[in-house]
Amino acid sequence: MMETALGLYNYWIAIFLMMAGFYIVVAHDNLIKKIVGLNIFQASVFVLYISLGKVTGGTAPIIDPAVTVYSNPLPHVLILTAIVVGVATTALGLALVVRINEAYGTIEEEEIHVQDDET
């Protein structure tokens, strides 16, 4: 029991990161910190995918006559795409924060709500 729990440590890391990121997104008022939380949340999925592709004893998937066991490259390639999507999301999110700061003079969600209620 203990051994399987420890043997699956990659999943525990992914779950921990996921929950930590999600908590930051929900709990923080600061719009930039929310984006950081979102990044951690996405990174947890990257870890999950990459660890799925690891084959015990396998090496990098480059053909070599001396090697017979390779790691599965497909999840890694998928995550390259997902990272690009993540970068685009972060860039757009931060750009929006800049515009919000210009329009409201603050990036605290609470203060933005107060300003919206006044108008």
Add this chain to the structure above:
Amino acid sequence: MITPHLPALQIVIPLVAAPLCMLVRYRDWAWGVALMASWLAFGISWLLLQQVLAGGPISYAMGGWSAPIGIEYRVDLLNAFVLLIVSAIGSVMMPYARHSVTHEFGHQRTYMFYTAYLLCFTGLLGVTITGDAFNLFVFLEISSLSSYVLIALGNDRRALTAAYQYLVMGTIGATFIVIGIGLLYSETGTLNMVDLAERIAQMPPNRTIGAAFGFLVVGISLKLALFPLHLWLPNAYTYAPSMVSAFLAATATKVAVYVLLRFLFSVFRVDLSFGVMPLDMVLLGLAVIAMFAASTVAIFQNNLKRMLAYSSVAQIGYMILGISFTNVTGLTATLLHLFNHAMMKGGMFLALGCIVLRVGSATIGDLHGIGRRMPWSTAAFVIGGLSLIGVPLTVGFISKWYLVLAAIERGWWGVGLLIVLSSLLAVAYIWRVVEIAYFQRPPTGAAHVEEAPLSMLIPTWILIGASVYFGINTELTVDVAGRAAVALFGAGS
């Protein structure tokens, strides 16, 4: 010669046109590029539907790499139908955009709008046409990212916070979808949907597949704004530019409903989705709450765009309700409503856009006597509203008729009654507008307003006209929706 490549061209044409818009900044040329791309996409999706109707599903190996290794574009009746909806809406709305967008952004920045619009259009078509689960996620993010940009372009500063909120929630939804796809991949070793379906059907239901199912359903529900995950939608539709509200309301949530159908019926299949997992009861509960809660909230909105947004949440409830019946009639109703709601809500948002263009506000207090000042726009809005209620001779009636039939077929008489009752709430919020528009005098000394330009009125009336035409002549829609529904159920047996 070109016919076998139609599935690829469906995506490639708008995708290539998007950066082209960025390059041609001379006057209205970007609009011209976007118009051509939309119309070509519409033509292609029409040809694809004809091909599928005549010869069955089309499989296209992207780049010559055949499935399941390569990315497959797979067109069957269901997604040919959705492709047609999306591209038809896009090509009807493009002529409208010229005046509306220039009015809202000025001449300098319109090319950026068309670039973002075409990317969104590409993403939505791509989600619909692809047969590869991970490719679906990528297209979903292309459409989502560009729709955040489009929403943030609104003139009100609250458009920015609405876009930000949508970005955070949308990204969480998309990440859930990736987790679901990853778990499915770890269990089956494939990403091709047809292949996935076969391998899942062969193995006994286990916890990994159950978890993947859960993540996918929650993630997609966020994207389609299923109650209670709809919180991003009202602000986003309220503060976005008129053209964007209309386009997203008519297409984005529809495509998300399609994705849900694809996963529930084609990938997991009926036995797993509704037999092993009790999803039908969950969807039934949420759909009924959405129908009542969102319609009730809509009655109390003073901003008409926000009212329509809440009404959209309620209408999504009807689509989900059709799924929860898990019979062919219910699924037919869902698909019909997908089409019908795109026509009527798109038309209503366009009509409202005409009013906002001239009056400068969508607040109900500013619209006294608007029925006399802008007769054509207001009439379009009201006819769309009648269709939302489900008055006979409009498309709304057809959808609700099939929904009630499906409820009776399932033996849920009470639910059939609830469908009729919730329509009364729509009467309440539409009547409020009719009363202000026609039975109140314009305030004395109000500025004279003209009717909107023809380039905006004609697209509005095409959609409103379609929502009446397809309410009377239901042959095409009912036939295609019915056959697609039968095919979806056929995949499970």
